[in-house]
Every structure is written in C-alpha cells, then in structure tokens.
Amino acid sequence: MTVPPPDGSRDRRIEDPTNLWVIHPAGRALLPVALRFRVSANAVSVAGLVLGAGAAAAYASWHSRWAVLLGVLLSAGWLIADGLDGMIARATRTASPLGRMLDGLCDHGVFLLLYVVLAASVGTWDAWLLSALAGATHAVQSSLYEGERTRFHRRIKGIAAPPATPASNPLVRLYDRVAGLPDRLSRPFEKALAADPAVLATAYGERAAPVLKAMSLLTANVRVWAIAIACLMGDPRAFWWFEIVPLTLVAVIAIVRHRQVERALARPFYSTDRDPLAAALSTREHRHS
Template sequence: MTVPPPDGSRDRRIEDPSNLWLIHPASRLLLPWTLARGISANAVSVAGLVLGAAAALAYARFEAWPLAVLGLVLSIGWLVADGLDGMVARATGTASPLGRMLDGLCDHGVFALIYVVLAIEVGTVGGWVLAFAAGAAHAVQSSLYEGERSRFHRRIKGVALVATTAPASDSPLVRLYDWFAGSPDRLARAFEHRLAASPEPLVLGARYGAAAVPPMRLLSLETANVRVGAIFIACLIGDPRIFWWFEIVPLTLIAVAGLAWHRRVERSLLTSTSPAPADAPARYLVKE
C-alpha cells in the first residue's frame, strides 16, 4: 500500500516542538512498516494502551531512577502509537466510532492509570486528594485546549462555526454541564459572526491566524507531551505531588491566560480593516 502524504490538518506554527521533531516523525516512520503488515488502527491503539499501562507500572517504583526513565520511554512509545493509529486509519480508510473510543481510552485511560499508581505509591489521603484534583483539572484543561485548537484550524481556512441548538434537557445537572461546556463557544461567538459575514473569509482567517498564533502557542503547554515530561521530572525528583500541583496551579493559570488572550485577539479583529499579512503560507503537519 502506498503511504499517503501528511494530510495537512495541523498548523506547524502552534505545534508542540516535541510533536514536530520527535513524536510525529516517529509515527510517520513506522507507518509503512505497519501498513505492510496489515496492522489495523485499532490494534495500534491497543498497543498504545499497553505501552501506557506499562509506563504506569514502571512509575510504581519511581524511586529507582532507571524505572523512572523506563516510564518516560514507554510513555513516549504510547504517544507515538497515539499518533500512528490515526495515520493508519486514514491511510486504510478504516476510521470508525470504535477507533475513536479506543483513541480516547488511550489518551485518558493511560493518565488515569499513572495517577492511580502514583497515588498508591504516595500512600496518603492528601496524595489521593491531589491526584483527583489534578485529574479533574487535567480533564477541563484538555477539553478547553482541544476546543481552542479545533477553532483555530477551522478559522484559518475561513470557516465559521454554524450555530446549532442542543436539545433541551429536564435535568438541571445536564443543563449546567451544557452551559459550562458551551461557555467558550459563547464567548467566541462574536468573531464567528464576523467571519461568517465577511466577504473575504480566507483573508480574515489569515489575519486571525497570524494574530492568534501566540496565545495558541501558550495553550500548547496543555498537551499530553508536556504532562509526560512533567511526570518524569517529578518522579525523578522523588515526589509525584510536584506534578499534581503543576497541573492544578500553573497549567490552570496557563489555560485561563491563553483563553483570555485568544478572546482578546478576536475582539481586536471585530472592527479591524487592516490588510492581510504578507507572511508565507502556513505549514501543516499530519493530524495524529
């Protein structure tokens, strides 16, 4: 099977450097070998989950620095597999709901395993409280980041979000969740209307893209890659609680600052009529 070229769905300007120079190239390097052996995307996802689980087991004895290093290596293998499964699915035309579920399990399940293992190793009530708080912060931060990244990649193509109305629910908890989950979209709605009404959406999208790169680079600190590195450093120091505090405080502040910065960029473009930047076209990287 011929290996397809990168699909160009990721803008290199806002990519994490470790994705650009390590994770994605490694996934791409393994793609021909995987396709030649008929290995499915779901099998790659399961392999990634196994690597992530093995990393969690290695971190169970993080006091021994060789095992902490092994945990880092296995975690990198999991990230590579997480990129490879999407490449295989697109190359073989086998993307499916099951594949998306496995991919999500790989993304979130591995972190959950690592958090639980480290909390067991710390062995205190305070450690468990920190682990749960960090996990909750992680879930919110990652959701917000993925939403902002998706928004950025759509807008630079001149595509505005088509408003949809979610079915009403009788449950107060569901309504509260829908209100919270939809908050970023509501705050960003003014620019979506501006982009939809623009006679030259591609021009406005290019101007937006050039201005939004800095806040998106800040928000790229919310990637799994950064967390993998932070876990390793905290374990190498000998105290996983350092990582949990890193998630709860600095990464939360980064998420808030990045969102506020992104909204400020949007407001600056609502009435601006300056010409589009004459920069070179954005470079893209394959979506993992």
C-alpha cells in the first residue's frame, strides 16, 4: 500500500504550531511503517493511552526535573499516536464509530490520569477540588473547540449544516438543546451558506481562520506544555488555574468573535447595502432567477 500525501483533513491556517512542525510530521513519518506492518488505528490509540499513562506516572514525581522531562517526552509520544491513529484510519479506510469512541476515550483517559496523579501528589483537599473544577472546565472547553473546528472545516468546503432532527428521548432533546446553542446562533449563516456556498465559503475561511487559530490554544498540546511549566514552577495548581481562567476566557472570546464573523457575512444575504459580498450574492440570485 502506498502512503497517501497529507489529506487536507486539517486546515493548516488554524493548526497549533507544534502540530504543524512536530506532531503531524512525526505521525506522517511513522505512517509508512504502520501501514507496512498492518498496525491498526485502534492499536495505535491504545498505544497512545499507554504512553499517556506513562506520562502521568512520571508526573507523580514532578518535584524532579528529570521526571517532568520524561513526562513531556511521553506526552509527545501520546500526541503523535493520537494523530497517527486518524492517519491510519483514513489511509486504510477503516474509520468507524468504535474507533472514534476509542480515540476519544484514550484522549480523555490520559488527561483524567494526569489530573488525578497531580491532585494525589499535592495531597490536599483544595488540590482535589481545584483539579475537579479544572477537569470539568477542560471537558466543556474541548467540546466547544471541537464543535467550532468541525464547523470551520465543513464550511470552507461550502457545506451547510443539515436541519436538525429532534430526538425522541426527552433527555437527549434537553442535552441537544444545551449543547446545540452555538448551532442555533449560527443558523442565519448556515442558511446563507446553503444559498450561495461558492461566495461564502472562501470569504468565511479568510475571516474565520484567525479566530480558530487563536482558539487552538485549547488543544491538548498547549495543556501538555502548561502542565510541564507548572510542575517546573513547583506548583501543579498553576496549571489548573490556567485551565480555569485564561483558557476559559480564550474559549468565550473566540466563540463570541466567531459568531460575529458569521453575522457579518450573513447580514448581506438579507441586506445589500454597500457591501461587496452582498452585491455578489444579489447578482447570483438574480442570475439564478
């Protein structure tokens, strides 16, 4: 089997620099080996979990600089495995719901181990409380970031979101209503994109890319470095505060800014006053009519 070139599944404009220059190149370098020996994507996901568990074990001795260095190296291995499993799944066309679930469990499992190990190493009740609060904040931030990133990659291809189908289960409907708030706020843009994807997709990509680039601060890569820096500073609690305050502000500001970009692009669809994009949309609508 030949190794495919980078598949464009991630837009480089919004990627974290360490992904661009370290993590993804390392994954692509390992991809031919994995394909040659028929290593499955699920096996790589599990290997990533093992590497992440090793990093957590190293951070149990975070008072030692050598232990922190080992934790960083093992965390880097985990991040590489996290990218490599997706590359294998796409190259072999073996992506599956089970694989996506396993990948997600491995990712969240590593951070759960890191939070627990660090809280246990500090050993105070406030450390456990702070760790739990940071973990909950992390989960919300990650969910929001993945949602925004998925929208971006879909939209730059000119694909509008299909109408949502209400679930029959009332609890699922309640969850969808809360989790789907960004989708509901984005509906005017989605309608405009569906009407004229050729114009809006390019304009959206140019204007939204800087926002999503800033939001890449919410990636696991940044958290890996933040943990190491906090431990080298002598207090893992600094990482939890970083998670709770600055990263939450990044998430909120970026999402608000993303919605502003959407509204600015969708507005000409409804009003054609002095806007070049509106003129293009109006011209296309007239031509199609």
